[in-house]
Structure formats: structure tokens, C-alpha cells
Amino acid sequence: MEIIFGRNKKEQLEPLRATVTGSIPAWLQGTLLRNGPGMHTVGDSKYNHWFDGLALLHSFSIRDGEVFYRSKYLQSDTYNANIEANRIVVSEFGTMAYPDPCKNIFSKAFSYLSHTIPDFTDNCLINIMKCGEDFYATTETNYIRKIDPQTLETLEKVDYRKYVAVNLATSHPHYDEAGNVLNMGTSIADKGRTKYVMFKIPATAPGSKKKGKNPLKHSEVFCSIPSRSLLSPSYYHSFGVTENYVVFLEQPFKLDILKMATAYMRGVSWASCMTFCKEDKTYIHIIDQKTRKPVPTKFYTDPMVVFHHVNAYEEDGCVLFDVIAYEDNSLYQLFYLANLNKDFEEKSRLTSVPTLRRFAVPLHVDKDAEVGSNLVKVSSTTATALKEKDDHVYCQPEVLYEGLELPRINYAHNGKPYRYIFAAEVQWSPVPTKILKYDVLTKSSLKWSEESCWPAEPLFVPTPGAKDEDDGVILSAIISTDPQKLPFLLILDAKSFTELARASVDVDMHLDLHGLFIPDAGWNAVKQTPAKTQEDENSDHPTGLTAPGLGHGENDFTAGHGGKSL
Ligand SMILES: CC1=C(/C=C/C(C)=C/C=C/C(C)=C/C=O)C(C)(C)CCC1
Numbered sequence: 001m002e003i004i005f006g007r008n009k010k011e012q013l014e015p016l017r018a019t020v021t022g023s024i025p026a027w028l029q030g031t032l033l034r035n036g037p038g039m040h041t042v043g044d045s046k047y048n049h050w051f052d053g054l055a056l057l058h059s060f061s062i063r064d065g066e067v068f069y070r071s072k073y074l075q076s077d078t079y080n081a082n083i084e085a086n087r088i089v090v091s092e093f094g095t096m097a098y099p100d101p102c103k104n105i106f107s108k109a110f111s112y113l114s115h116t117i118p119d120f121t122d123n124c125l126i127n128i129m130k131c132g133e134d135f136y137a138t139t140e141t142n143y144i145r146k147i148d149p150q151t152l153e154t155l156e157k158v159d160y161r162k163y164v165a166v167n168l169a170t171s172h173p174h175y176d177e178a179g180n181v182l183n184m185g186t187s188i189a190d191k192g193r194t195k196y197v198m199f200k201i202p203a204t205a206p207g208s209k210k211k212g213k214n215p216l217k218h219s220e221v222f223c224s225i226p227s228r229s230l231l232s233p234s235y236y237h238s239f240g241v242t243e244n245y246v247v248f249l250e251q252p253f254k255l256d257i258l259k260m261a262t263a264y265m266r267g268v269s270w271a272s273c274m275t276f277c278k279e280d281k282t283y284i285h286i287i288d289q290k291t292r293k294p295v296p297t298k299f300y301t302d303p304m305v306v307f308h309h310v311n312a313y314e315e316d317g318c319v320l321f322d323v324i325a326y327e328d329n330s331l332y333q334l335f336y337l338a339n340l341n342k343d344f345e346e347k348s349r350l351t352s353v354p355t356l357r358r359f360a361v362p363l364h365v366d367k368d369a370e371v372g373s374n375l376v377k378v379s380s381t382t383a384t385a386l387k388e389k390d391d392h393v394y395c396q397p398e399v400l401y402e403g404l405e406l407p408r409i410n411y412a413h414n415g416k417p418y419r420y421i422f423a424a425e426v427q428w429s430p431v432p433t434k435i436l437k438y439d440v441l442t443k444s445s446l447k448w449s450e451e452s453c454w455p456a457e458p459l460f461v462p463t464p465g466a467k468d469e470d471d472g473v474i475l476s477a478i479i480s481t482d483p484q485k486l487p488f489l490l491i492l493d494a495k496s497f498t499e500l501a502r503a504s505v506d507v508d509m510h511l512d513l514h515g516l517f518i519p520d521a522g523w524n525a526v527k528q529t530p531a532k533t534q535e536d537e538n539s540d541h542p543t544g545l546t547a548p549g550l551g552h553g554e555n556d557f558t559a560g561h562g563g564k565s566l
């Protein structure tokens with residue numbers, strides 16, 4: 001497992017031509033851009049957790065049936081400071097670092113104090129976000145880093161706090177059809193309040209059609225939800241959206257702010273300040289996008305830990321939402337490198353398997369409904385919502401599938417009824433070995449796997465002019481534990497789940513986390529391929545970077561989990 005998790009990976013700065021077998025669909029032209037941890041030791045110092053690793057960006061550029069691979073470390077301030085010092089000097093999720101070990105007692109005390117309100121890391125290793133014309137590498141702190149999606153060069157460091165009052169923000173924003181971004185963050189103990197803040201970043205700076213304007217400057221707070229507790233807000237990794245609502249889970253996996261304030265002094269990591277309170281409930285907040293206010297009913301469910309929302313939509317007066325849920329926080333515990341690198345099979349067992357759970361939340365709760373009655377009248381699910389006294393509703397999910405993570409969907413169906421989930425299959429061990437297509441309608445699945453292959457998150461790219469939800473391809477970067485087998489980009493037909501092509505590269509590829517596909521701008525206009533259909537002729541929308549998630553059942557830009565109209 002050392003090969004997969006522990007070893008530092010070499011950059012591939014020059015684009016390297018891949019060896020393609022099979023045939024890549026002519027319409028598939030663009031760049032698959034992905035992010036993940038690539039460096040786990042600096043000098044003699046080591047990170048403790050896989051999520052600490054320094055961000056390594058990589059891309060597969062697909063053009064005319066050929067594939068070129070490159071990779072580059074994000075030149076974050078964190079990366080530069082570490083490389084310069086030849087040791088880890090910036091704290092990450094699971095590793096607390098001490099920049100100046102030789103300082104005298106006074107400056108040491110000052111350093112402790114300045115860490116009370118810590119300046120978090122800009123090691124943006126989790127995902128890629130599109131914001132207007134720009135692309136950013138993201139993590140969950142207040143920092144994002146602008147990048148050049150073609151050269152993988154690192155550009156400006158952006159502090160969200162300049163635009164919205166958040167100390168943390170998710171790596172899984174949503175996009176509407178116009179490309180506006182909706183994200184959530186936590187504002188900690190600001191003016192005596194801790195709250196969850198939903199904010200919108202417009203695709204273009206208002207009043208200007210000109211490129212180059214920074215849309216972040218025009219970020220606006222959409223809605224704030226007070227945290228149930230000032231000093232222990234929930235941790236969350238993503239959220240869901242439907243056409244008219246936002247779904248936010250205030251879960252009992254919490255950040256202990258007092259512990260965080262003293263972590264530096266106590267020599268412990270941020271991760272050790274996160275607690276799963278198994279006696280607490282999970283509160284389900286449904287925010288009405290029109291009124292920008294939460295639905296007043298108090299919906300809750302049993303304690304659970306959710307990292308990834310899959311999708312959400314409205315049906316017959318209910319918000320239905322699908323999440324990957326755990327019984328506890330064992331997932332984050334597992335990714336300590338000491339566990340991953342030694343006795344992997346023995347130690348790396350999840351104490352709770354990730355399950356796909358569907359919840360149904362009734363939007364209009366009849367005050368006179370009998371206590372104990374089920375308010376869900378949707379026939380498509382067995383999920384229930386039981387009326388309790390005092391405006392409380394207890395929601396119980398339908399468990400749809402066991403053993404999956406890193407879910408993706410056809411983003412054109414985000415926030416809308418949908419049928420297919422593409423994910424990595426994970427059983428009792430945290431690393432995926434299969435790629436899964438799950439049909440929520442028939443509850444059947446298709447799988448792809450190969451000996452000694454470890455797939456990354458599968459990403460769906462729709463065929464231009466697609467009619468069916470699964471008209472398209474699945475892209476996944478595969479690494480192998482067999483030294484004879486090179487890593488490759490796998491291209492599957494999303495309908496049949498059969499291999500269309502693979503592009504192997506002789507590089508030291510890392511197991512990544514998340515990313516997106518950027519279709520080449522105007523490629524079909526220039527090259528006139530594939531043969532234009534009548535529908536294409538009639539369509540007046542541009543293709544490419546400027547037009548995320550366009551109609552026609554087609555989604556030019558394949559981004560995150562959930563969300564259509566904000
Ligand atoms: C540095 C830092 C954080 C980093 C969290 C990270 C890096 C989480 C990664 C999660 C992943 C990769 C989940 C995959 O499902 C916190 C806890 C937000 C807050 C304190 C500072």
C-alpha cells in the first residue's frame with residue numbers, strides 16, 4: 001500500500017503522449033483535470049494523514065484520439081515554505097507543524113497566541129472549482145488557489161474571507177445552468193455567533209461582459225443558518241441542491257473550536273479536534289431558494305456521518321436527497337498513513353460501510369397531522385418522515401446500496417430526478433477496487449474491475465446532444481499495484497460499462513480525489529466533428545468553458561455533486 005498512499009510522486013512537467021488502445025470517441029475533446037495528495041514527506045519530516053499530502057495536480061488532455069498527460073505540484077505558499085525549509089512547516093489536517101523550533105521563549109509564546117485564530121493552509125488538494133472563466137484548486141480552509149488548467153501553473157492565492165465571512169468552505173460547490181457557483185462555509189465565533197453561510201459567486205461580474213473581471217468580488221451571502229452551538233459547529237464536506245431548495249446536514253461530527261484554539265500549544269492536529277457525538281441527532285436543514293430562509297419544521301434523523309451528497313430533487317411535495325452515509329467517523333481515522341502503509345488488510349478496515357441512503361423530507365407539514373403518522377406520500381421510496389410533537393419530524397432513510405464512495409452523476413440531472421450514480425465501490429477497506437454504475441430506479445448495478453487496479457473517482461462526460469441520462473463516457477484514472485502495469489486513463493461507455501479505450505502513461509501517478517472535465521472550447525465548430533445533428537445546428541449555445549451545464553440534456557462541463565438552479 002506504500003505505493004498507493006505513502007510515496008512521494010514525481011511531477012511530469014512536459015506533456016507525455018499516452019499509449020492508446022481501443023478507440024476514443026471523436027467527440028471527446030478536452031482536459032480531465034484532477035487534484036489529490038502527492039507528497040507525504042518533506043526532508044526528514046512526514047505527514048501523518050493522507051489528506052495532509054501536498055497537492056499534485058494532473059491532467060489528461062484528449063484531442064483527436066490522442067491523450068497527453070502532465071502533472072505539477074501546486075506551488076502553494078505551504079508547498080514553497082516546506083520546500084524552502086526542507087521540512088514540514090505548515091500544519092495540515094492531521095499534522096501540526098512548528099515553523100520556528102529555535103525561537104526564544106517570547107517569540108514562541110507569541111507564535112502560540114497567533115495560532116489561536118490560526119492561519120490555515122493553502123495546500124488545496126481536494127478538488128477543482130470553476131469560477132467564471134477561472135479555475136481554482138480547493139481545500140476546506142479559507143484559501144483557494146487559482147490555477148492555469150492547461151499548464152497547471154499556480155496563480156493567485158485567494159482568501160475567501162475577503163469576500164464572505166467564512167473560516168472554512170467546502171470543496172464541493174454547486175453550479176447552476178449559467179455557471180454561477182453556490183458554496184457553503186462556516187463562520188466561526190464571529191461577533192459572538194457561529195453560523196453556516198451559503199454564498200453565491202456569479203459566473204460573470206455584474207454589469208460587465210468583459211473577461212478578466214474577478215467574479216469573487218461579487219460574491220453574496222445567500223442564507224445563513226446559526227450553528228446549534230457556538231463552539232462546536234458541524235463538520236461537513238458537501239451539501240445538496242434541488243431546483244428550489246438547498247439541503248444541509250448539521251451532523252454530529254463536529255469541530256471543537258476550544259480544542260482547535262489550544263491544539264498548537266498542545267501539539268495535536270486539527271483532526272484530533274473533530275469529535276463524533278454518537279448520542280446527537282443529525283439535523284436536516286432545507287433552505288427555500290426563493291425566500292432564502294430555512295423551512296421552519298425541525299427535521300432530523302439518527303446520528304450519521306456524511307461526506308458526499310449524491311443528488312437531491314423534488315417529488316410530490318417532498319425533497320428527496322441521496323447521500324453516502326457512515327455510522328461513525330471511521331473513514332477519516334483510516335487514512336492515517338501509519339495504518340495505510342502497514343498491515344493494510346488488517347488495520348484498514350472501516351467499522352462502518354458507506355451506504356447510499358435516500359431521505360424524503362415533506363415540504364408542507366400539516367400541523368394537525370397525527371403524531372406518529374408518516375408524512376411521506378411519495379410512492380418511489382420507502383423512506384419515512386414521522387410527525388412528532390412541537391414541529392419535529394423524524395426522518396428514516398431507505399438504504400439503497402452498500403459499499404460505495406466518490407459518487408458522481410450526469411450533472412445535467414443535478415437537482416432533478418435522476419437514475420444513475422457512478423461511484424467507486426468500497427467495502428470494508430477504504431480504497432476502491434471497482435467502478436460502479438448504480439441504477440436507482442431498478443436498483444441494479446454494473447461494475448468494472450481489473451486485477452491489481454485501483455480506480456479513482458469516475459467522472460461522467462455526456463455525449464454532445466445526448467438523449468439518455470447515461471449517453472456518454474466514464475473517465476477514471478487507474479493506478480496499479482502491479483509493477484508491470486502502467487497507470488492509465490480508462491474510458492468506459494457509460495451505458496454498457498464496457499471499455500472503449502485506455503491511455504497508458506509511464507509515470508508515477510498518484511491516487512487522486514476529485515476533479516472536472518473541461519471540454520475544448522468550440523472544438524466541434526472548428527473541426528466540424530462529430531457530424532452535426534439537426535439539433536446541434538439549431539442550438540445557438542456555445543460549447544466549452546464558458547457554458548457550464550447547458551440544456552438539451554447535455555452538460556458541457558462536468559463538475560461536482562448536485563445542483564442546477566440556484
Ligand atoms: C486543514 C484543516 C482542515 C482540513 C480538512 C481536510 C483537508 C479534509 C479533507 C477531506 C477529504 C479529502 C474528504 C474526502 O472525502 C479542516 C478540518 C477543515 C479544518 C481545520 C484545518
Ligand SMILES: [Fe+2]
Pocket residue numbers: 172237307308514
Ligand atoms: Fe469529496
